[in-house]
Amino acid sequence: MGKFVIKTGNDGQYRFNLKAGNGQTILVSEGYTSKAACENGIESVKKNAADDGKYEKNTAKNGKFYFNLKAGNGQVIGTSEMYESEDGRDNGIDSVKKNAPTAGTEEQ
Template identity: 55%
Template sequence: MHISKFVLFQSTKNHEYYFHLKAGNGEIILDSEGYTTKASCLNGIASVKENSQNIDRFKLLIAKNEEHYFNLVAGNGEIIGSSETYKSKQGRDNGIQSVKRNAPDAEIIDSTIENNQPEPENEITIIINGRPKVVQEKKLSFIEIIKLAFGSYIENDRTVYTMTYKKAVDKHQGSLVLGEELKIKTGVIINVTSTDKS
């Protein structure tokens, strides 16, 4: 089974960071703008994962050669990705559906790491609630992840935390509860919610 992926790379010309979104067949279906830091580029990937699920974020355009293409924009209107050009509207629409289908679960390949080896312990980048976080530990507790997500952990009878994750070391996806730990690697996606029962 071919897996879709975001490939993060650095330009040798301007030294900015970019990413491609590749479908399972290796076809590039979305290109990013340039970012000055790797962290902001990872944030752009997280934004694509989120905004690609909202059809209103796709802006339909026509190039100078009369071919069709689209931009994916964030909530503030900023362009976070552009497609190739298509000879037909149907091709463009198929491209949009491919981005919607492939972006949410695409793995992140960081080609700026030599030979794509695991990053040093102080360079593990994970995505919590859509935002990149750099951590040093290869294992995080439930409470440590809560603090990364919200800045603090509230311990009382009214606040209930729920946590799900994808692409962890031992398990592709699952949930975590108080008292448990999660083995992490670059690209792990964690979603945390806080609910007040009062």
Template identity: 60%
Template sequence: MGKFVITKRTNGEFQFNLRAGNGQVILTSEGYTTKAACLNGVESVRINSQDDSRFDRRESSNGRPYFNLRASNGQIIGSSEMYETTSARDSGIASVKVNAPDAIIDDQTS
């Protein structure tokens, strides 16, 4: 089972990482100024991860594939790591789709 791990950055912003059942980070959020906004981001990932059109499949300037997950308003709510192949990136997207809906929340900020 996946989990959303919420942490606080050194600049005071909150962020989450979605981890697969094996512990690997499969999606990282932007920074949020409040924990409430971060939790809203988690809920947005749960919802938007079920719509394949919300996954923006990209390639970095050095040719490495990655993806962004976008909300219905177009805002990026999470980004992946850089992958070696498009097949690995697509597996990462599939993992987000499977893990996000029922992932527990592990709040490490309290």
């Protein structure tokens, strides 16, 4: 089962990672100025994860593949790691869809 991990960066900003059941990070958030805002971001991921239309599939300049998950307002709420193939990226999206809705939250 997946989980969201909240961390505070050296810059004082809060960020979350969505980790799959195997511990692999599958989605990383932007920085938030408060823990409450970070928790709202997690709720937005849970709410939007199942909607195919909220995923933006991209190719980086180095030829690797990644995706962004967007909220209803179009704001990016999470970005994936880089994948070697489009299939890898699509599997990452499937993993977010599977893990995010029921994932718990922990702080580190």
